[in-house]
Amino acid sequence: MSPKQHRPATIIEVAKLAGVSPSTISRVLNGTAVVAPETAQRVREAIDQLGFSPHPAARQLVMNRTNMIGVLLQEISGAFFPPMLKGIEAGVREAGYDLLIYSRQNEQASVRFGEHSVDGLIIFAGSMDEASLRRYYEREFPVVLLHQTPPPDCPYPFVTVENKSGAEMLVSHMIEVHHRRRIVYLQGPENHEDSHWRERGYREALQAHNIAFDPALIASGGFDEVEAGDAIENLLLDGVEFDAVFAGDDDAAVGVIAALKQAGRSVPQDVSVVGFDDVPFSRYISPPLTTVRAPIEQVGRTAVQLLVKCLRNQPCEAEVLLPTELVIRQSCGCE
Amino acid sequence: MSPKQHRPATIIEVAKLAGVSPSTISRVLNGTAVVAPETAQRVREAIDQLGFSPHPAARQLVMNRTNMIGVLLQEISGAFFPPMLKGIEAGVREAGYDLLIYSRQNEQASVRFGEHSVDGLIIFAGSMDEASLRRYYEREFPVVLLHQTPPPDCPYPFVTVENKSGAEMLVSHMIEVHHRRRIVYLQGPENHEDSHWRERGYREALQAHNIAFDPALIASGGFDEVEAGDAIENLLLDGVEFDAVFAGDDDAAVGVIAALKQAGRSVPQDVSVVGFDDVPFSRYISPPLTTVRAPIEQVGRTAVQLLVKCLRNQPCEAEVLLPTELVIRQSCGCE
């Protein structure tokens, strides 16, 4: 109503109205010192009456913290990132921070990125080069890594899932229950650690069942529907024989199933197909996808919790590995 | 290397190094006044040498802008929001802003939310009550609405898609091509405008084909797999006859198909099912989903563009309605 409404109230106006000094306002606002109960009461009333809330920039400037946590990633859509982002958002909110999102799909990250914009950074695998990461480390900027182990000289905490054992379960299942022996593995994007560990699990499962590793059965699926579909197509064209596909992740599995159908092979009769992640749509494709459940949301939330510990100078785990769990549906041949 | 590395350089240090005043640094930084070429050159060198970047909070405080755009929504995952978020992120980045995300899944939004934290706000349908919205409007806080028309007394710009004509196309297709006459419509969440307009389109298509509207064929699917599945189950239990379902959106369609299969009805032979949005997984479910493509990412990006125009005091469309397009696959009975 009053024309002043447009300019938000400042701490000085609150102080005047309450008949105290700005320092006192600040103290009740932040609970940073004992204030006489009645004074505090008056202050609170004044704050309410003026609808006062402290200007974040002013606070940031003097306290040298932004109360924001940044997350750096490459993609926002796709099946994998939304749950991760959701977990991060939840964690950030729980800890009383705000969430600033940087997606690198459009630009190369500036090296100085985030320096005073956020109090700490959550960095997803592959969204920052080692040199930049090292620079952060030298400046002791708080960071936690997602689905990526840090370079040896900047031992930031990281969180990821049990890729290897998950992959092992998957592959062993196809061998033991469905008697598959020629199992294709589709690698993810180059240098992707998840893919590396999944391949490790794949190989160990083979070995445990005395099946020789055959490099002809390895191809690149890029954790991507289209790329994975193409890979299968090529394998087929090359006349490579196989009776199962571990697609690398669920997105790739979808592409694999489509390509196989297209080529007249039936899933799972002719070939078993399995994914990884148990993304929401996996139960709805046809046949319903056998996969490994990765607690993606939990990964995001945990990362924030580690970061917040760092920010508070509390002791903080150097790494956390979240468990995965086999999810049997029908694309492997079950039921 | 030097111990000063830890405290980022300030504009004063740059000024000293360049042998000029802070004002001049500021001017070359912001291009806000003419500076002698050689001076400018020296300043740039000093900036580089110290790795200086201006402290956002200081800048914000004095300029009274944050260079951030906020987005308020309820959900981050699900099939619909990620593409929208991706479009928003892209738009924000293109305009040179940062993106602050508020998800309301965890908390009730404070009324003062965002007041000095962001320069403007993108608000998704249903994530803010009218009273709060009105308060923003009174303070002339820049906002654009997504998938929601503003209340009459706060005419904020909004962007959404052509729900009605999309729904009409879908329903007409089932009537004309597949000779369906008893078509169920599953409403979205209560008061959801998208749902309202889709129902409108549904009714008009019926009318255009001289099919009487039957309220028994309307149920609530909540744009949600589970709720939609339950709704269909109930219809079946109640002995309601139908030969087609317009599920409201793609998520709901997935639940509908699952429920139908569960009940022994085949899709599309016994009943045609169609969705809305053409979310990424829609082509991969079985049968592949006939739906309407909504340019979700474009909606997000457009919203940002409108908001940025507001921020720059440029003339700005009061509304934009993005076109939808029929996507025929097999769940309707085609092919």
Add this chain to the structure above:
DNA sequence: CTGAAAGCGCTTACAG
């Protein structure tokens, strides 16, 4: 074309 000074809105020693 450039500098000195004031000020943005807070918080935090320092006194009392």
Add this chain to the structure above:
DNA sequence: CTGAAAGCGCTTACAG
């Protein structure tokens, strides 16, 4: 328990 003062790191009239 409370206030006066300095300062966080910038930008922007105002002079020159």
